[in-house]
Amino acid sequence: MPSFTRRSLVALLAAGSLGLAACSGTPSATPATPAATASDGALKVGIAQIVNHPSLNDLRDGFKEGMAAAGYVEGSDVVYEERNAAGDQTTLTAIASSYATKDLVVAIATPTAQAMIQALPDTPIFFAGVTDPVGAQLVLSLEDPGGNVTGTSDFPPVADQLALIKEILPEAKTIGLLYSSAETNSHIHADLVKEAAPALGLSVQEATVSNSSEVAQAAESLADVDAFFIGTDNTFVSAIESVVQVAEARQIPLVVSDPDSVARGALAAYAVDYRAQGVQTGTMAAAMLTSGGKAGDIPVERAKDLELSVNPGAAQRMGVTLPQAVLDRAEHTIG
Structure with a gap:
């Protein structure tokens, strides 16, 4: 940097x-x-x-x-x-x-x-x-x-995180970016995502919240995206189970920047230890x-x-199959 x-x-x-x-x-x-x-x-x-x-x-x-x-x-x-x-x-x-x-x-x-x-x-x-x-x-x-x-x-390694989404979902065109409007770090991460996405053929739809009680509603508002992405956002991570429920119900894969969220039901994370x-x-x-x-x-x-964490069980619940190449290089496989 x-x-x-x-x-x-x-x-x-x-x-x-x-x-x-x-x-x-x-x-x-x-x-x-x-x-x-x-x-x-x-x-x-x-x-x-x-x-x-x-x-x-x-x-x-x-x-x-x-x-x-x-x-x-x-x-x-x-x-x-x-x-x-x-x-x-x-x-x-x-x-x-x-x-x-x-x-x-x-x-x-x-x-x-x-x-x-x-x-x-x-x-x-x-x-x-x-x-x-x-x-x-x-x-x-x-x-x-x-x-x-x-x-x-x-x-965050934003370009690599978005590349992971494309590797898992080669046909993905639109990602749903979820973040808190009240966190400086989240605005910075969101701007990086919006800058990096076009080079990977991705467009970005975003939904923001001001507190954790709005998390599920924000995810529900992005019903037409190919994947959800959450960066280093404390508000969403503290309520990640609410997004997981929407992702499973809508069959929208959820990739995150927080490795512990994978154990809580997200599909994958390429993130800091x-x-x-x-x-x-x-x-x-x-x-x-x-x-x-x-x-x-x-x-x-x-x-x-930086480590790759994946959750094959979450992938199944969200309607996707993790490529073998992703599974082979994952440091942590959960579920």
């Missing part, structure tokens, strides 16, 4: 909305985890995420794994406080304010990182699961983030703590591991 200048950042921001996710259909926000017994000198780390779904949970757990591998033992060297906003922006803002006394904060997903950065100008912040840190105005550039922020990006990205982020944070440097001086890293 090329670096971005301030001018390109302004252009990106002007091109799309910078709203935050609001998933009113998600469970209530989780309270703070109890602090583990630890010595007074233990590092105090706050971990925040916008909603509860497996990939974001993998980022959280992977971060702690990366820190542990670097020698930070939970309960003695480091104490974690974990909070989940359940898609509510007011709750997310409150979580950010409550983390003002932390030594380091982990922000999982784009809306979370935006809230943490706004509230915590002096606390080192490491984000994970952020699609475009520059476009979301989190950093000045990938090479030189600036300020008190750095982390890892799950910038989120547990590995969490470990990568934890390793970066541990290195900064060891060196005594500043977060903003550490270049943002792209996720290093």
